[in-house]
Every structure is written in C-alpha cells, then in structure tokens.
Amino acid sequence: MNPLPATNSGGTQPVSNQLNQNQETGRPLRLTRRLSDRILSPTILSPAMILIVLFVYVFIAITIWVSLSNWHTLKIDMSLRQPIWATYQQMFVMPRWHADLRNVFIFTTLFLTFSLGLGLVLALLLDRKLLGYTIFRNVFLFPYSLSFIVTGIAWRWIFNPETGINVLIDSLGINKLITGLGGPALHPGWTTDPSVLLPLNNWLGALFPPVKSLSIQLGIPMALIPVVIAATWQLTGFAMSMYIAGLATVPHELREAARIDGATEFQVYTKVVIPQLRPVTVSTAIILGHVSLKIFDLIFAMTGVGPGFATDVPGIFVFEQTFKATRYNLGAAASIVMLLLVSMIIVPYLWTNLRKR
C-alpha cells in the first residue's frame, strides 16, 4: 500500500492527453488559450515562490554566512572569520555540543521506537473494532492537538521528583515491597538525575580510541527518559492514525486467504499485514524523525538544558547561543548542522516521492 496519493495525477494524465488528441478540431483555438494560461500559471505562482526563495533559501544562505562570520556580540559583524570554519571548529570541541548530539540521537532513537511500536500495536488492536474502539482511538490521538508547551508543563509536574510518579510509587506500596525485600527504596531523580545509563565509553573506546578522550559519557541520559515518555505520549496517536489509515488499504481478501491457508491470527499479522504496512512505517518514521531532530518547545518547557546538559539538544543550543548569549555565529552554525541533519532524511524522502509522479 502506498499512502501517497501519487497515482491520482499519474493516473489522470494519460486521459487528458487522449482527450487532447480526440478533439483535434478544437485545437488551434485551445492552443492559444492554453498558451496564455500557461504563462498565467507561473505568473500567479511567482509571488509565493519569490517569498519562499527569499524566506527559506536566501535566509538559509545568510545564516550560513553568519555562521562563518565574526558576529558574536550584539553588534553586527559580517566579516568572515580566519580560518573560515573557525566557529564550527570551536563548536565541535564543546562538551556541551557533544552532549547535544548524543541527546538528540538517543532521543530520536528511543522516541521513534516507542511511538512507532506503540502506535502500530494500538492500531492493530483497534482494528479488531472491539467495544469502545472509537473512544480509545479519540483519546489516544487527543494529545496531538495540544501544544508541546502544555505537554511539557504537565509532564514536568508528573516527573517532579518531590511529587508525581514518586508519590505514586510510595502510595502504591511499591517501595514498602522493595525495602521489605531488602532493596533500597526507589526514589528516582527523573529530570534532575545527571547520570547516564548504559555507559558506552570504555566499550566504544576499545574499538575507537578517540572515544576515550571525549569529555561526555555516551549512553542514555536518565533525565532524557521522561522527555521521551512525554513526546511518546503526544505523538503516538499520530503514528496510530497513520497505521489505521494504512490498515484500511490492506485488502480483507489477503487476510482471508492467509487464514484459509492455515495461518494463525498472529501469523496473519506478522506475515501478511505488517509487511504491507512498510511504506506507512517509512513515512511515519521520517515525519516523526524530523520532528524529533528539531525538538525544542517540549524540552524548553519541561526540563531546559537539564543537569549537566543531560536534556540539552541542538534546538535549545541554538536558541540560547543566539538569543541569550548573543553569540550569533555559534547559534547560526548549530542551526546549520540541524538543517543538515533534517535534510539528510527529508531530501531523499522528497526526492523519491516527488519523482514518482
């Protein structure tokens, strides 16, 4: 199944050509009309295109120039640095930037795994249309309509180590159980915990010696986990909706055929339905992946840079360097790296999709 309505224009094109040929008599008159209309079309589009070229492409070019310039105070200075890449050089030795790249990579991986995984499971379960499935579906998608700021505020309160989840752990008697068994009481610091789970430096350092000289710990920053949960909460409904739309196009005959061939209900899904959903998975992963590489509002409202930059990401880095520290060249350089990261997944996606038609 292909979620893109690519066949529409592709399918109708031959029909219109045929029409043109069939109406040979009307041709001279329509050709002149067509000619003026052909000029009209780009003319009417031109204001929008000029604005897009200016506000997207020219502005990106200016930002690239700023990232190569000496402008690092309130006073504008567009003279180029010597060497020209000095700002990038300066950025790529900053431990904070290393932490940002680690965080955005870990965040994207975990967030995509959870939201796509849970979204698929929910779509498949709702597909059985059991009692109340419309209520479930509507509730699961509801967070998508909220702003990241509201989501961040709510989840910050829930993961506040003095209250929220930790109070729940106590009042549900989980801690009594653990201490009764002789373990230490559970009191996670959540967003205030600077520790890094699954530290990888020694292990990776054995393979790539340069890793040993890193000033940050590679692994999963503990404080990032609540942010992943909040983002998953907000965007799982989106993945679910994409999968529900995709499931609607998997022909019932296909499943019936598999059942007749003796496939169990589980096999029908793993062997027939889920492989059919591959294109949906690709589109959803790319859309959510690019959202996650750009993530800013959620972290800004929920944790900020976090303990020891545990939840800092390039989006926050750009904002702080540009608007708080007025180091415009550094902020610009980081934003260009963000743009490159996003382009790496979006350009191939657009290329393949737009070429289809």
Next chain:
Amino acid sequence: MAGRTFSFPIRANLPTKRGDYLTLVFLLVCLVFFLMPIYVMVVTGLKEATSVSLSTMWNLPTRLSVGGFMEAFERLRPNMGNSLMIAIPATIISACWGSVNGYLFAKWKFRGSNILFALLVFGMFIPYQSILIPLIQFLEILKLYGTIPGLVAVHVIYGLPIVSLIFRNYFANIPDEMIEAARIDGAGLIRIFTRVMLPLSMPAFVVVAIFQFTNIWNDFLFGVTILPNPQSQPVTVAVNNLSGSFSVDWNVVMAGSITAALPTALIYILLGRFFIRGLLAGSVKG
C-alpha cells in the same frame, strides 16, 4: 470476526475470546497512561492554591475551586486575544493563497513546476532556527519586528508549503475531464478555478483551516523570538512564562495550561474527523 465487521462496519464487536479480553485490558492500561496528564491538569487546576501540595498531587480536590481558573484567565486573557489575532488572519490568508497555489501545481503544470513544488515543500521541513537571524533582521527593516502583523506574515509565509501541498493533493483528485469540459465551454484558468474548483473545495478548506489554526495556535518558537514584548506574546509563550515564575501557584499554572489548550482541544473534540484528515493529508507529504 472480519466477516462480522464487514457486514456491520459501524457496530463494535463484543469481546468473545480470551484474546479479546486481554486486548481490552491492554487498551485500558494505555487509556490510563494517556489520560494521566489530563487528570493531573484538571485535578490540580480545580484545587485551591492552599491545598495544592506535593504529596497529595494525585488526590481529588477536597473542595472544588475555580479560583485557579479565574486567576489564570485573568492573566492569560490578553495573550489569548493575541493568539486569536495571530491565528485567525494567518489561517485565512494562508488557506486562500495556498488554494490558488495548490490548484496551479495540480492542474496547470508547466516546465519546471515540479521542481518549484519540491523547493516549496522543502520549506516546511526546515528547522526554523536556521532562518531566524535573517528573519528578525528583515522584519526590523520592514518595521514589523515585535508586531502582531509581522508574526501573522511569518506564519502565512512559512505555512504556504503545507497549505499548498494539502490543496494540491486535494485538487489532483478532481478528474481532469472536468477541466477539459469547462475549457471546451470557453473557461480559462481563472474561471475554472472560481466556477469549478472553488465550489468543490470546501472540505479542503475546512481541513486546512483546522490544521493551520492548530499549528499556529500551538507555535512557540516564532512567538517567543519575534514578539519580545510580553504584552503582545501568544498564549503558549505566556503559559510557559507563567509556569517558570515561582510566584505563581501550581493550580494557576495547570488551569492556565488547560485554558491555553482549550481552543485546539475543542476543535479536536468537535471536528475530529476533519482533524484526522488534515493530519493524514499534511503528513502524507509528496
């Protein structure tokens, strides 16, 4: 089971097998997870400032109080107004403009129009951080920096890609034969748009309006960078400031979050069908 669903597409199936009950249990667990933050917001928002304590966060309020909502609304009212003054014009302008672009890209292709379209669509994926510095300089030159009309213009321009895309996909579904027929009747590009396409495009306008309004209402980055003056900031920025200040009680912050979320939440609840359609149309790029 599939057969039953097939013959009664609207009616839900009653659980029959053990697997069905397990499914329902799992869905209920997920329901609790998805409702948890909403529960916390509502319950905290309805508490009195003095009874908001860390240890009783999950408890229902002992006495319902609308004080939190009153104060939140008092503080956020100007910003709610700003958000409306930003989102409504920006939505209308970008929808009208985008419908024309979408129509031309779908039905009046010319040499290079597909490349132009790709250039346009790429604009909706960029991290806006990478254009903010020149954008602010440019708005300053135009004397639009820090003004609501400036932010409206920004939302219109950066909304053009997604809106044009949704309209293009919508118009691509309208058969070319209709255009051919109108053309034989002597209609040109403009008349075909106003007489044939526009009357058919109401559903697309609804989808785009909902999508754009939600996007613009929920925007934070442009609001916080282009409008430095708290008096003119949109409600997302104001709520974030509210939650960041230590002098404000948590019941007010939560009530404020609900207030800020209310317009888009209501749209979702009332017009969910169109909301989902926009989400799929807008996400299914290309």
